[in-house]
Amino acid sequence: MKVLVLTKPSFDTTLLRVDPKRNEIITKGVPYHINDHDKYALEISSLIKQKNPNVQIIAIGIGERESKDSMREAIVRGADEVYFIEKIPSIKYEPYIYANILAEAVRQLNPNLILCGTLSEDYISSSTHIFLSEILNWPIVTNVINIVNLTDSYIIVDRKRENIIETYEIKLPCIIGVTSGIVTLKTITPIQIMRISRDKVKTLNLVNLTFENTIEVQALIPIQAKQRKRVFIDGEKNMDEAVKTLIDNLIKEGLL
Known part of the structure; x- marks a missing residue:
């Protein structure tokens, strides 16, 4: 069984600064790491593999060339294979575009299950996995707080909705969006990541992409209180x- 984990490289939001003259958030020079919310999906996939040794964990991320090295953290967190898709400068990236690119990657990698976080910390987006579900025509469950059981044909999960816990049984293939806090994250040090060889992160080239650009981020402007x-x-x-x-x-x- 293949479990694909969406692991978006994101700039470290704790190190962002604001240009007081232009009133814009400065991202240049800010180091990258794996989106905090996606780390929980990686952690869950590792726990799944402990119970099901036949599971193969594949991590995939889309980002700028300089963010590729940050994907090595996925290996430290238990991924068997890691793929990186480098952004094309001529493409204006937003959730729908990310979803189309990921959909093509899914067709190539052919996973049985997709795991992801429910939010991206850089642009606070929570729609890429929803678009991906629609494009692939796969069922999706978000806000999952527990993986109850996983077999070759279905997965059982607990989902929190307001003050209610709902239990779902979903046929594979499907997409599961896990909440932050579903498990306790292992502490990973920079040295552990640096010990991973750069060639462990493979570049995935996609050629069958057909979509139209719709939105472009012009600037990041902080809201002044x-x-x-x-x-x-x-x-x-x-x-x-x-x-x-x-x-x-x-x-x-x-x-x-």
């Missing part, structure tokens, strides 16, 4: 006057 005016109204001496002042201020601000 508005400063509070900190207006203090003393109502101890004259409550009626204080209430009138409060109402007048609310009207001026357009809140009443």
